[in-house]
Structure formats: structure tokens, C-alpha cells
Amino acid sequence: MDTPDIRPGEVTGPTPDRADAAITFIGRLRTPFARREDCPRRGDAETGPVCTVEVDPPLRPALQGLAPGMRLELLYWMHHARRDLLVQVPRRDPEPRGTFALRAPNRPNPIATSIVMVTAVTAEGLLVRGLDCLDGTPLVDIKPDFRRGGEPTSAA
Amino acid sequence: MDTPDIRPGEVTGPTPDRADAAITFIGRLRTPFARREDCPRRGDAETGPVCTVEVDPPLRPALQGLAPGMRLELLYWMHHARRDLLVQVPRRDPEPRGTFALRAPNRPNPIATSIVMVTAVTAEGLLVRGLDCLDGTPLVDIKPDFRRGGEPTSAA
Numbered sequence: 001m002d003t004p005d006i007r008p009g010e011v012t013g014p015t016p017d018r019a020d021a022a023i024t025f026i027g028r029l030r031t032p033f034a035r036r037e038d039c040p041r042r043g044d045a046e047t048g049p050v051c052t053v054e055v056d057p058p059l060r061p062a063l064q065g066l067a068p069g070m071r072l073e074l075l076y077w078m079h080h081a082r083r084d085l086l087v088q089v090p091r092r093d094p095e096p097r098g099t100f101a102l103r104a105p106n107r108p109n110p111i112a113t114s115i116v117m118v119t120a121v122t123a124e125g126l127l128v129r130g131l132d133c134l135d136g137t138p139l140v141d142i143k144p145d146f147r148r149g150g151e152p153t154s155a156a
Numbered sequence: 157m158d159t160p161d162i163r164p165g166e167v168t169g170p171t172p173d174r175a176d177a178a179i180t181f182i183g184r185l186r187t188p189f190a191r192r193e194d195c196p197r198r199g200d201a202e203t204g205p206v207c208t209v210e211v212d213p214p215l216r217p218a219l220q221g222l223a224p225g226m227r228l229e230l231l232y233w234m235h236h237a238r239r240d241l242l243v244q245v246p247r248r249d250p251e252p253r254g255t256f257a258l259r260a261p262n263r264p265n266p267i268a269t270s271i272v273m274v275t276a277v278t279a280e281g282l283l284v285r286g287l288d289c290l291d292g293t294p295l296v297d298i299k300p301d302f303r304r305g306g307e308p309t310s311a312a
Contacts, residue, residue, distance in 0.1 A: 013214050016180030020294065021233050023265050026163060042302070055256075058169050059264060059309030060231075061242040065257030072256075075231075075267060077177050086217040098220030100211075100298035108178050108215060109296050111231060113269055136178065140265050143255035146198070 009096045011087035016108050025138040027055040029076060033130050036080070041092075045071065045117040045130030055125035055137065063121065063142075070118045072126075075141040076133060081110035115145050162191040165252045167243035172264050181294040183211040185232060188289050194238070197248075199287030201227065209272075209295065211281035218300075221278065227272045228282075231297040232289060238265035273299050 006012060028050035031154070053064060053074070066072070076117045085106045087096050099107050116130035126142075162168060186208035189195045196204070209230070211219060221274045222228070243252050255263050272286035282298075 009218060013217065016178075018180045019175065019178035020181040021179040021235075022172075022175035022179040024174045025176040026264050060241065061167055061169065062255040062259070062264075064243055064252070064254030066254065073269060075265070075269070087220055096220070098222065099218040101221030101300060103299050103302060107297060108182050108218075109231070111193070111267065111297055112193075113229060113231070113299070141263060141267055143259050143269070144257060145264075146259060152217065 004116060004128075005101065006085065007089045010085060012084045013097060013139070015070045015084040019125055019141055020060065023140055025140065026059050027053065027125060027139040029131060029133055029135070029137045031133060031135045031137070032081070034079060034135050036134065039134060040132045043048065043114055043130040043132035045115050045149055046130065048102070048129045050119055050129055051131045052124075052125050053128055053142070054124040056138070060125070063125070064153045066118060066121055066126065068118050068120055071145040072116050072118060073145045074114050074128075074131070074139065076112050076114070076135070077107040077138045078110040078112055080134070081105040081107065081136045083108050111140060162241065165243070165245045165247045166241060167291070168240045169242045171240040171291045175261060179233065179235065179296055181296065182215050182282055183209060183281060183295040185209060185287060185289055185291070185293045185295055187289060187291045187293070189289065190291050193291060196283070196288045197288040199270050199288035201271050203285065204232065205286045206275055206283050206285055207287045209282040209298070211295070219281070220279055222273050222274060222282065224276055227301040228272050228284070229299045230268075230272055230275060230295065231271050232268050233294045233296055234261040234266040234268055234289070235294060236290070237261040237263065239264050261266070267296060
């Protein structure tokens with residue numbers, strides 16, 4: 001685990017230690033980003049590289065109805081994050097800000113959300129554009145993105 | 157737990173039983189919706205009722221930088237959901253669809269995301285518009301919503 005060090009001005013609290021709920025990973029994200037420094041600052045669902053969403057075999061029936069052209073919201077677990085940072089000093093904008101005013105990976109429950117565009121539905125899951133996470137990141141959920149208009153349809 | 161029954165055409169799979177990651181609830185959502193049938197179909201960040209986001213005291217320093225007028229993405233745990241449904245038949249549109257093509261509460265990891273508008277920052281947390289969940293729903297995360305333009309600022 002390459003847990004990052006804290007920077008001057010950052011504030012830590014207690015590390016969360018209650019397991020109030022348990023997450024079961026539903027698959028894994030395959031991206032071209034092997035190291036943290038390779039990851040783009042924010043994924044682009046229009047122009048980003050095509051990445052693979054591997055869904056565990058028992059859950060693949062839950063993909064029924066997804067199709068190319070749909071915008072989805074993916075939730076995933078940032079497995080290298082630290083969970084005790086309350087105030088952070090972003091590298092690009094070094095003013096201290098509360099963790100809940102940032103989308104940084106380090107947070108009490110390190111779950112990220114990304115909007116992606118489906119380019120293909122495959123036997124193993126999906127191909128999508130818009131991810132910016134490390135290769136091998138564990139997947140937590142897949143949902144349609146309703147913020148960009150309307151219900152999902154079965155066609156693209 | 158009022159776990160809902162399944163409807164004709166719905167498909168179940170194994171109930172997730174691996175604890176790959178542990179969530180620690182960071183607070184609780186207070187809404188006017190005491191029963192499932194009171195919840196609106198989708199929250200409205202402009203016109204919905206003002207609800208309370210209670211943040212646990214040790215985590216309140218992480219709210220630094222949030223202010224009225226900001227749009228946030230809240231993640232919360234749908235504690236009454238069932239986790240084994242792979243194909244569902246929505247009541248309002250009774251065509252079977254995969255769980256990952258729906259935003260329904262029932263899903264392998266029952267985490268919801270909602271976009272809310274901050275109306276006030278209080279000693280205990282936030283007041284927001286846009287929630288549609290049950291009163292008492294456990295809170296998992298608070299993030300700025302970058303999809304509606306730009307970085308968060310410290311002013312509204």
C-alpha cells in the first residue's frame with residue numbers, strides 16, 4: 001500500500017474502525033493507468049481512452065438493458081487511499097480545504113463516482129470511456145446517470 | 157427490515173457475502189419521509205424540501221469550505237434494500253431490466269447517490285434540498301458535484 005504522507009496544513013482524525021456495512025466488490029476496472037502519476041486529473045466520457053469494466057460472472061445478468069451510447073455512473077473503491085484526512089492541501093491549489101469539499105481519493109469511505117459512456121457491451125462486462133482510476137481498481141456499483149436527461153432506454 | 161418481495165419476472169442471484177471493504181457511516185440524513193411510500197420518486201435540488209445532513213462530531217472539520225449555494229453529491233446506504241436482485245420489474249414501467257440499468261435501491265451494494273443544493277452550514281452539518289430517501293438513512297460520503305461546472309469555491 002503506497003499510502004501517501006500528509007502535507008503541511010493537513011489535519012487527520014481517527015481512522016474509521018467501525019464496519020457499519022460491508023461492501024462486496026462486483027468486478028474490477030481495467031485502465032491504461034498503472035501508476036498514480038499516470039492517472040488523468042479527471043476522466044472524459046467523450047474523448048478518454050476506452051477502458052474495460054469486468055463484472056463478476058454471477059452478476060452479469062444484471063447488465064441486461066445496457067447498450068452503447070448510454071451514460072452510466074460507476075462507483076468504485078479507491079483501495080490505496082487513506083481514510084483519516086479531515087483537511088487536505090491539494091497539490092494544484094494549495095489552500096487547506098475540508099475533505100467533504102474535495103473529490104480527492106483520501107476520505108473516510110474512499111468510494112469514487114465517475115460518469116462514463118458505454119462504447120460496447122461484451123461477454124465479460126462493458127467497454128467505457130471516462131475513467132481516470134488506477135488499473136485494477138475494485139468496482140462497487142453501476143447505475144444509469146439520470147442527470148443528463150431521462151430514463152435509460154434499451155437502445156443507444 | 158421490510159425487505160420487499162420479488163415480482164413476477166424478477167431474477168435473484170446469490171446474496172453478497174464477502175466483506176471486501178468496510179464502510180463506516182459518517183452521519184445520518186433527516187428527511188420528512190418516514191415511510192417508503194412517502195419518498196418522492198426523485199429529489200429536486202431546486203424545489204425539494206429542506207433536509208438535514210447530520211455529520212458525526214469527529215468528522216465535522218471535514219466540512220470546511222462548504223457554503224450555501226454549492227451543489228454536492230451525497231452517497232448513502234439504503235439500509236432496507238435487498239442485495240440479491242439481478243433483474244427487476246419496476247412498478248411504473250413493468251419491463252424486466254438488469255439491476256445495473258436501474259437506480260432502484262435493491263442492488264448488490266445498496267449505495268445511492270443524490271445531487272443536493274446546500275442551503276445552510278450548521279453546527280451539526282448541513283441543510284440541503286434534493287433528497288428523496290427515508291428519514292434516518294445512514295450517510296456514507298459528501299463530495300462536490302463537478303458535473304455542473306468547475307471546482308468548488310469557498311463562497312456561494
